[in-house]
Amino acid sequence: MKLGRFLTTLGIGALVGMLLAPKKGSELREELKGKGKETLDSAKEMTVEDYQKLISETIDSIKKTVDEFDVDDFKDSSLAKLNELKDKFDDVVTKLQDSDQYSKLKDQVDNVIV
Structure with missing residues (x-):
């Protein structure tokens, strides 16, 4: 699992x-403060290389997603869903x-x- 996703999920x-x-509000705030400090400490322990790797993996993931995005397929599926919605709406209006x-x-x- 990628480090960024792991930390985010965690x-x-x-x-x-x-x-x-x-819990009481004061207990919750104290626990949130502690968890925030733990997360900050673990982020501080990451090296520059870890951050560079994380950023590089994120950029690669975004590029892959953008490259795999098929505009024509999106248009077709959106049009089909809109037509289906229109048909249902017309049916409701008729009823x-x-x-x-x-x-x-x-x-x-x-x-x-x-």
């Missing part, structure tokens, strides 16, 4: 665990217009307008 897990634990409540409401609105 930090998030610790934070969620602390926030969900039944609504066919309902008795719609007719009554429409008649009431027409009476108010006239």
